[in-house]
Amino acid sequence: MQQRDSDQGMPPVTFGTYRVLIPPVAGLALASAVVNVVVQQAHRTTGVSTFNGLGMLLAAVALAALYLSTLSVARFTKRFVSRFLNASLLLAGACCAALALASATRSELALPVAAGLQAGVAAGSTAVKFYWLRKLRGTSAQAAVIVVFCALALSEFATFVLSFSQELVWYLAGIPLTAAQLVAVRASRILGAAGDPFPAVSESYFGTDEDRFSNRSFLAVAMLGIWFISIPTGMGLGFSDGAAIYMSTVPRFMVLVFVVGVSLQWVRFGLASRMRAITTSIWVVMQVLLALGAVFFSIWPKTISVGAAFVMGSSLVLQAFLWYLTIAFISFGWRDPYYYCGVGWITMTLLLVCGMRVDNLIGRVFPENTPVLISIMSLFVLIAAQVVFTKLLSSPSERVERQQEAAGRGSAPVTEDDIRRIPLMGVLAISPHNPPAMVNRTPDVHTATSVIEMGRRFGLTGREIEVLTLYALGHTQARVSEELHLSPNTVHSHIKRIYEKTDLHSRQEILDYIAEYGSPRA
Structure with a gap:
């Protein structure tokens, strides 16, 4: 019989108990779908965003202001959070409407204007994601993993369906998807916080005690793992010359199968409270998908979209894991939740774009660059694995062990x-x-x-x-x-x-x- 990783088991699956998780699932899924469809071309390419990632870079710069403000503000008030949410929804919806109007009238937007509008959609929708992660503060690891992977699967399904449409439909779809957030927010306020029926227990997050989440070194280790896996992921998304790879129907369907399959498996683990299996398998799956992507890049260099499907799957799993990691630090860390949301998402986005640029630089130096790219990707994956499995997923620090011995x-x-x-x-x-x-x-x-x-x-x-x-x-x-x-x-x-x-x-x-x-x- 499988032994549970923590003393906290999940209650029986009933609508009355689990309905409190529906608003954050819907909120994260809606916000992710808007970014996927409007900014990332419904995953018909592997680009982090259109215009070679310029939209996402501008969004990262805009959200960096929010992150920097957390260095001087201990905790934002509920009033600020509510107003910031409304402003974010207004920004994303207005930019979607402007893009839809330009597409419908066949107006050619200047590059700074088009990139700025897509950055507005990305920044607004990402800030809404931050709101939902903030709402999950104090939620158990089991419930958190159910929320993030249900949201991931739903957003990818919506993205796959909309990928058969054109730009105008994408932009128009972004408006109701953004407006639907208001319904999710209202439902969340009526149903209450997810942490009430599913209170957090620190040991279920990475098998460590809550004081470790207040340790800056532990945060640095967690971020290093994210950073080192982001670089090879970005390289795979831009293989082999740094340009986004076109994804036909079959590769897009492969991505959907990967995401839905692993999400269902991890939701099952969450319901069974098998948290150790979740935290280790997430990294194993990301590394395996990247490795398979590199293999198919090497075997079929003229059909790189198949290899790109594996890398795209890995990047989406990475996104969900970042949500999960953020909830852990929000629940037990010492700073405002926006601090943890910002430091993870901003750096991951920057490194994904930089990873695509690495391909371009290597291509200029090595015309036959496939072996070089695969070797560098493998190196970063290996480093990420060493950081994560020896530090992040290891047993608590020596300080904690000494404390436990003293208590004994x-x-x-x-x-x-x-x-x-x-x-x-x-x-x-x-x-x-x-x-x-x-x-x-x-x-x-x-x-x-x-x-x-x-x-x-x-x-x-x-x-x-x-x-x-x-x-x-x-x-x-x-x-x-x-x-x-x-x-x-x-x-x-x-x-x-x-x-x-x-x-x-x-x-x-x-x-x-x-x-x-x-x-x-x-």
């Missing part, structure tokens, strides 16, 4: 970094071993210091100490959720685990324990 010996896994993240204590920068000598320590500071002592005694994690600090200070679970940017269910789960570890059963018992055994007053 009865000492708490609390470090100075943990303490700096705790409310009040981050201001005081209290050392875990040397509490400050304060003559008139306030009740709040005394409570926070005592919680640290409890953390040592009972093996509480850094996040549990954060939750317990605010809870002991009298905050409701709803206020704790708001202060720490966690879903209410996640906070409830933390408090439940705190009760289990401490063998206490109420807030009053916690306060009584602090009064009797807490840090002594100065």
Whole structure:
């Protein structure tokens, strides 16, 4: 019998339970379909976008402003997020309408205008994707994988159907697809957050604890894996001279089969809570598809669209995996969700376009460039595999392992970094071993210091100490959720685990324990 990767299993499949996942599935699928159809020519070519990727590059520059703003803004307000969503929908819809009008009247748009309109569609629709990923904050890995791969399969099916139309139909289709987002948003607000029935458990994401997601090194490793796989993917999309490859009906159908097949398999894994199988198989499938693409490029260099179908499939799986990875960091990271959305999507897009340009540069140096391109692609795939399987998908870091060993010996896994993240204590920068000598320590500071002592005694994690600090200070679970940017269910789960570890059963018992055994007053 297959052992589950986490203690959190998925509930029985019923419409009442899973309907909360429908709006984010629909939202991601609609936004992706708009970009696929309007900007990427309904995948009738392998180009990242028309005009040699110029539209997507301009969109990346526009969204870079949003990303840079997250470096100075700790958390965007709900009001800002709502207004930004409306502006993004208006931008994408208006640009689709302008492109449709130009196509219907057979007007020749200047290159900067045409590229700018497609960039508007790409930037607006991608910002809408960011909104849906943000809405999935605090959602379990199992539910997240169901959402992203259902959305991927639906968007690719819509793209395949529309690929038999012409430009005017694509542009016109972008308008209702964008407008349908309003229905999905309204439904999401009525049904509530997906994280409520499916609360996140950090261990189900890559088998690590939540503190690791606040580690910048772990984020860097995750992004390196994405970057190193993006370059050979871009090279395959532009094989062999950097130009987009035309995709006839058969290669497009192959892509659809790849995407739908693997999506159904991973949704099945998600329902069975086989998360380790998901995180490893995603990378295996991407690498196998890239390898098969390189093989067919080599065997049939005059029919490169067959090889391109494998590479296109890999690029779409990469997109879905980036969504999944982003949800993980949004749920447990230390910055605003737009930070994680931006850093992943912007760099992936830039490197896909750069990968296509690498083909062009190599073609100028090596006229017979097929062996050279395949060798370089293989090198980057190998590097990506080493980074991912030895770092991202490995067991938790030595720091976490040492903490777990300490907890087993009865000492708490609390470090100075943990303490700096705790409310009040981050201001005081209290050392875990040397509490400050304060003559008139306030009740709040005394409570926070005592919680640290409890953390040592009972093996509480850094996040549990954060939750317990605010809870002991009298905050409701709803206020704790708001202060720490966690879903209410996640906070409830933390408090439940705190009760289990401490063998206490109420807030009053916690306060009584602090009064009797807490840090002594100065």
